Amino acid sequence: MMAEDRRPPLSTVFAEFSRGRFDSQAPLSIIGGGEPGGKARGLAGVRAALEACLSRGRFPQIAVDIPALAVLGTAVFDEFLADNALEETAAQDLADERMASAFQRCDLPFSILGDLRALVNEVRSPLAVRSSSLLEDARVSPFAGVYSTKMIPNAAYDADARFRELTQAIKFVYASTFSRLAKDYRAATGHAEGEEKMAVIIQELVGQRYPGRFYPELSGVARSINHYPTGPAHPADGVVSLALGLGKTIVDGGRCWTYSPAAPQVSPPFGSVEGLLKESQIEFWAVNMGEPPAYDPTRETEYLVRENLASAERDGSLRYLASTYNRLSGRLSIGLPFAGPRALTFAPLLALGEPPLNDLVVDVLKCCEAELDGPVEIEFAMTFDPHHFRLLQVRPMPGGRGQTPIDPQEMDGVRTLVAGGTALGNGVLEGLTDIVYTVPETFNLQNTVDMATELERLNRRLVESGRPYLLIVLGRLGTTDPWLGIPIRWAGISGARVVVEVAQDNARVELSQGSHFFHNVMSLGVKYFNLPFTGSRTIDWNWLGAQPAVEETRHFRHVRLSRPLVAKVDGLTSQGVVLKPAESPA
């Protein structure tokens, strides 16, 4: 994000909300006073630049803009807490559902009700209600994915029902400011409780209406820097992740199509067509526009449904996204030329350039980089026929690919605890004496949901006692797919300073670079190790098992050493090692 002194005054980028004007051509507007928060400022900052960058007519067939949005300023949040005497409740250690319920029982400030009411009177299409907190504005510790977003259909005939949906969604986002995970995250990143204030973005949801559902054909996350360059790709080429449906798939670490914008025709390394069919995206998120869901304003996915490729094909939304598998030849053909299993390869876009999505994404990245003066990550969504590319979020990427030389002997020596694979981050970390790890003998992918709960509890205890730790797990962290690994959000392991993921059998554990999880790993300077199933890797399970345990749960072991570990990562070579304490018995 631009240095504070370079940021334009609020009044020049945000207009006071005007009833009757909520469209992408209208100025970004703010309701109530206070700050608009990080996400909103990010979008406001690039809006004009985007128009200028793309006005040269390079993409005449694609409309590019930022969806209409209005922001509830942080003063509304303050007033909400004060009017409802919520400060005490917010400070309590309540379960998230209880916190959310307490917030739902409260009333929003009168000052915004008329504007909200006018908004739902005017707008009858789905809305995204997103967090835009002050701390999401930081270049360091940017809180990606810590707070909630709620998508609402906003399509009920009765304006009262639409108003209720919107106010409930706003309160849901407010409550997420005080979720256990958010509090842990703030503690782990050195922020005092009173520092955080929440603004809320109410944004037109990008997509098209299909029978019973609403979603964009395409969602994407693009980053200026690729931390996992494979083959001939370079880090500076960047990386793009694409998915069918809502971008929740990508930011939650689900299956998506990740490629280098320097070589869009090159597929991710699935290994084989069968591997591609098996491991590419087959499900997607959409907003439920059909049967009213079970009433639960405290659930983020209250209005969402999970659909599959067959539904998308019925909707006719695969035209630009899919290839078709030919059983006879064992090959994939671009598009939908004949009946057969579909695979989301995005080949029409990436191989044929119809339309030239990749070129557009590269241009948008460059434009945002220039505006924010550094590498960036953007989220976008796109609909087709007519082609409409819409920028949803932009945030700075933390930098850091410096060099930390590692002695090759340390990679395979007596003191080596973890080595091999790929490591992210850079530098030397000393001082960790706590280790939490999954016991390989008892690890079972059937129990990953329980593991997430246990790990959150262990993390909380360690964060509360101010003890950062080394975390070693089998499978992937941060995935929403429990069969790939432990479905835990970043804030649930916020105290970990070194994270080691060890591949289990043939499960791919490559971290989704578009996910909030990945973003927080990089932003917080966590040393991250990815040890593949095959290839050179070292992890001394026996030594871990010999260490005295502080606690042994059903799935984890927490040990504490008398002397600290040393973790080193070389940002240039992506090599890393975790060394046992000096003079430690083998």
Next chain:
Amino acid sequence: MTTKTYGFFEETQHQFDRVAERLGLDQAARDLLRHPMREFHFSVPVRMDDGTVRVFRGSRVQHNDARGPGRGGIRFHPMEAADNIRALAMLMTWKCAVADLPLGGSMGGLACDPHDLTASELERVCRGWVRQTAKVIGPDWDIPGPDLMTNPQQMLWMLDEYESLRGARSPGFITGKPVGLGGSQGRKEAGGYGVMITVREALKDLGIEPRDTWASVQGFGNVAQHAIELYLKMGGRVLSVACWDPVDRVSYTYRKREGIDLEALRSITNPLGEIDQPKAVEMGYERLPGEAWLSQDVQILLPAALERQITLQNVGQISEQVRIVPEAADAPTTPEAEAALVERRVTVIPDLLANAGGSVCSYFEQVQGSMNYYWRRDEVLGKLDVHMTDAYMAVRQVAREQELTLRDAAYAIAVSRVAQACQERGWI
């Protein structure tokens, strides 16, 4: 109750005449709308606690109900005059019309001073009033509500009496009930907030930020208190508040140079909006003569008590700094005084627009009561905001297009809506 008038009803009729002339209404329409359609005057004998019987005179005036059931308050006041009730009923017709509510206008009253009655006597008075009017009011015909010196408890007694007479629950019969017993959330705030919504929009038109303004208020009842509450949240400050003193039987103005403390004043105010004089002085408020509220150097003068408080005799005392006079009370400004204010380019937000918030919320209460399904507070207030803002915008648009004052524009909209309804019903 007396029939002698100080001219309030005449003034209201003259106001209508001017509008009718501008609109070119035919004579039949003028004759119909110039007078109430129905009036009921009755006696209410009440046995007092000491065993004696007092007879109170009451009335219910139904001005016009072409647009829907009549709606109007019940006021208890020792000097209540029939012409006042007629005028207020007519104003209610216009008020409901300008707010685009599907309601007509009514008003009722009883000549009594609640201060002189015990609680049980007051209850018998309320029930007696309903017994006399039950045949001519009701949820489908004429819906009463609270007004001067009547409150939710009295509304509840009246509802109870009505339901006993009818043999059925009728939550839509009367408005102003307590929340939880058929009252609407947001009811208490609606009148005052409605005033401030119009002030908010007027300030936007003038390009003035609320935080750059001060206000002086006459009255400290429910409407005034909530108007002040919202005004303070908007960033404004209140310099002085004037109210009746029941001990000295005179009005005082309480001023604090740094701005009043609403919660502190509320803590020393009785349910009738009367501030405890000695305690206010103890709190550091200057005690000034009752009319002093009018002459303060503020940008907003808020009359929120009785009619005819700003007259030709005292309009000269109003500070040059005053920019807006929102009429939170009914008819607090005489036509001559208003002309003087308009000459000075003061925006007078007419009563039928400014204090329509209470009527809007009463309508919401009636709707909820009829469904027996009650909305959340934010739903009620969100709708109120949009309703009042739309009403203000509509009046402002007509005022600008036709170069009228806000009052004339509001009347033009209201009268034409009612006249059209009468015509479409085949009455004229």
